[in-house]
Amino acid sequence: MFIVTSEQMQHMDRFTIEKFGIPGRVLMENAGRGAVDFFMEQFQPTPATRVAVVAGRGNNGGDGWVMARYLMEKQIPVTVFLLSAQDRVKGDAKANMDLVEKLLPYFPDCGVVEISDAAALDREKTRLIHHDLFVDAIFGTGLNSDVRGMFKTVIQCINQTNKPVFAVDIPSGLNADTGAVCGVCINAAATATFGFAKIGHILHPGNEYTGKLQVIDIGIPGFAAGKQDLWFQVMEKQTIAPLFPARAFNSHKGSFGHLLVLAGSPGKTGAAALCANAAKRIGTGLVTAGVPEGINAVMETLVVEPMTVPLPETASGTLSPNGLDRILSLAENRQALALGPGLGTDPDTRKLVTALVETCSLPLIMDADAVNCLAENPTVLKSRTSPAVLTPHPGEMARLAGIYTSEVQADRPGTARTFAQDFNVILVLKGAQTLIALPDGRLFLCPAGNPGMATGGMGDVLTGMIAGLAAQGFSLENAALAGVFIHGLCGDLLADIFGGFGFLAGDMIRNIPETIHRHLT
Numbered sequence: 280m281f282i283v284t285s286e287q288m289q290h291m292d293r294f295t296i297e298k299f300g301i302p303g304r305v306l307m308e309n310a311g312r313g314a315v316d317f318f319m320e321q322f323q324p325t326p327a328t329r330v331a332v333v334a335g336r337g338n339n340g341g342d343g344w345v346m347a348r349y350l351m352e353k354q355i356p357v358t359v360f361l362l363s364a365q366d367r368v369k370g371d372a373k374a375n376m377d378l379v380e381k382l383l384p385y386f387p388d389c390g391v392v393e394i395s396d397a398a399a400l401d402r403e404k405t406r407l408i409h410h411d412l413f414v415d416a417i418f419g420t421g422l423n424s425d426v427r428g429m430f431k432t433v434i435q436c437i438n439q440t441n442k443p444v445f446a447v448d449i450p451s452g453l454n455a456d457t458g459a460v461c462g463v464c465i466n467a468a469a470t471a472t473f474g475f476a477k478i479g480h481i482l483h484p485g486n487e488y489t490g491k492l493q494v495i496d497i498g499i500p501g502f503a504a505g506k507q508d509l510w511f512q513v514m515e516k517q518t519i520a521p522l523f524p525a526r527a528f529n530s531h532k533g534s535f536g537h538l539l540v541l542a543g544s545p546g547k548t549g550a551a552a553l554c555a556n557a558a559k560r561i562g563t564g565l566v567t568a569g570v571p572e573g574i575n576a577v578m579e580t581l582v583v584e585p586m587t588v589p590l591p592e593t594a595s596g597t598l599s600p601n602g603l604d605r606i607l608s609l610a611e612n613r614q615a616l617a618l619g620p621g622l623g624t625d626p627d628t629r630k631l632v633t634a635l636v637e638t639c640s641l642p643l644i645m646d647a648d649a650v651n652c653l654a655e656n657p658t659v660l661k662s663r664t665s666p667a668v669l670t671p672h673p674g675e676m677a678r679l680a681g682i683y684t685s686e687v688q689a690d691r692p693g694t695a696r697t698f699a700q701d702f703n704v705i706l707v708l709k710g711a712q713t714l715i716a717l718p719d720g721r722l723f724l725c726p727a728g729n730p731g732m733a734t735g736g737m738g739d740v741l742t743g744m745i746a747g748l749a750a751q752g753f754s755l756e757n758a759a760l761a762g763v764f765i766h767g768l769c770g771d772l773l774a775d776i777f778g779g780f781g782f783l784a785g786d787m788i789r790n791i792p793e794t795i796h797r798h799l800t
């Protein structure tokens with residue numbers, strides 16, 4: 280599902296009206312009518328249900344006037360509270376305001392109340408809050424600054440009624456492009472949006488203010504969307520499912536790739552095992568884990584199906600650059616290289632990571648300490664000969680990009696897209712709503728996952744899943760998309776079984792095949 284910025288939506292609106300030729304009035308009628316259908320489905324109001332439509336002076340308010348008209352015709356008592364002087368309402372919104380005014384004489388239990396300033400609000404506040412349902416038609420994509428003054432008070436009053444609120448297009452006060460709250464925001468139980476879901480509906484905390492979201496088709500032609508201009512998608516199962524072809528009858532273990540994992544250090548052998556075992560569980564034919572020789576014996580006790588190779592180590596027991604030639608010869612008969620889980624950041628290990636990035640021709644999946652090793656000098660990524668995925672969590676992303684973690688989290692899409700494009704890598708920015716940014720500017724959001732996954736080792740499992748898919752022949756983009764999505768679905772399956780927390784990264788590994796079978800085949 281594509282999600283858009285308010286600017287992209289406004290461009291499509293303008294194109295549809297000015298170039299394609301559907302009048303804005305028709306779009307508004309379609310919007311209001313579609314919104315009423317969703318409103319009726321969500322709340323089942325009756326002629327005893329008192330509905331307040333709170334309208335701004337723009338076209339979002341115009342949609343509200345259309346809704347009011349249809350609700351009146353359904354014998355539902357509606358009062359429109361206009362947060363503006365009537366003479367400031369223009370265009371299509373005014374036309375629909377006038378229609379409601381014409382209807383009023385036939386619906387004595389309906390009304391229009393003008394609240395043009397704070398004094399009027401003081402007079403009408405009690406009347407406003409005594410309603411059973413609210414329709415928020417105050418601001419839509421035209422919100423251009425923090426909400427203040429009378430508008431802020433009205434939104435706070437509505438929220439404090441704890442009555443269900445239905446948002447038109449966007450909960451008023453929500454930034455349509457980021458999901459951030461602009462001073463204050465309507466807490467909607469449901470939102471009807473038009474044409475496309477906006478990024479702000481999906482990105483946290485916007486998703487919590489939006490409630491149940493329905494996208495209403497108001498007649499914007501598909502080609503108006505300029506699909507090539509849309510760059511942000513929420514992943515859906517139907518995007519991923521076709522990536523898992525049925526296996527040929529005469530397959531053998533060599534048919535599904537051989538992954539080389541370079542990971543582990545004293546005290547972090549588990550990370551290497553989680554990564555290698557996850558790669559096996561996602562269907563990789565063969566997995567070899569190259570680990571520092573000092574932990575090889577321990578590693579052998581943690582893995583059965585993956586093979587291990589003891590490699591030269593530094594004084595601190597981490598992988599040493601002395602093993603580079605051995606690693607490159609191992610890499611010759613492998614299809615992908617996973618680098619990082621539990622690797623440590625010993626200065627010599629950093630040298631090995633840099634050398635591998637520069638010389639290894641395998642698709643690279645780099646996580647955790649490999650990412651941290653690169654943080655000092657990410658430009659080395661530009662001298663690669665093979666595609667690469669980096670899977671940082673926000674803190675690792677901050678180190679990589681040379682900014683604060685708070686800055687990463689303040690603009691996750693922008694941070695991920697910029698780095699992916701600047702360094703020509705696939706960037707998986709982990710966290711709630713993991714993002715996958717591609718070098719061509721496209722961005723994907725994973726809708727699966729839950730807070731129970733906030734436990735050590737989950738990243739090691741994800742690395743193994745992505746790398747395992749890459750070793751099986753998935754393009755690195757598809758390996759990243761499918762790996763992240765299945766990882767999130769695994770976590771959701773465990774949350775269903777265990778409840779909200781308490782499950783472990785190791786539990787995820789056992790659930791990988793069932794998750795794929797249950798959701799994607």
Ligand SMILES: NC(=O)C1=CN([C@@H]2O[C@H](COP(=O)(O)OP(=O)(O)OC[C@H]3O[C@@H](n4cnc5c(N)ncnc54)[C@H](O)[C@@H]3O)[C@@H](O)[C@H]2O)[C@H](O)CC1
Pocket residue numbers: 288292306307310335336337338339340341342417418419420421422423424425426427430447448449473474497499
């Ligand atoms: N998507 C579609 O195809 C259609 C969408 N429609 C609706 O139109 C609105 C956008 O309408 P617009 O008039 O551009 O903006 P708003 O209604 O959101 O008007 C905002 C209004 O308020 C002023 N304003 C902005 N920020 C603030 C602020 N912080 N404080 C006070 N006032 C503010 C601004 O100047 C505007 O006048 C879209 O959301 C849909 O609901 C069409 O109806 C159908 C096609």
Ligand SMILES: [K+]
Pocket residue numbers: 339415416417418419446447448449450451
């Ligand atoms: K709104």
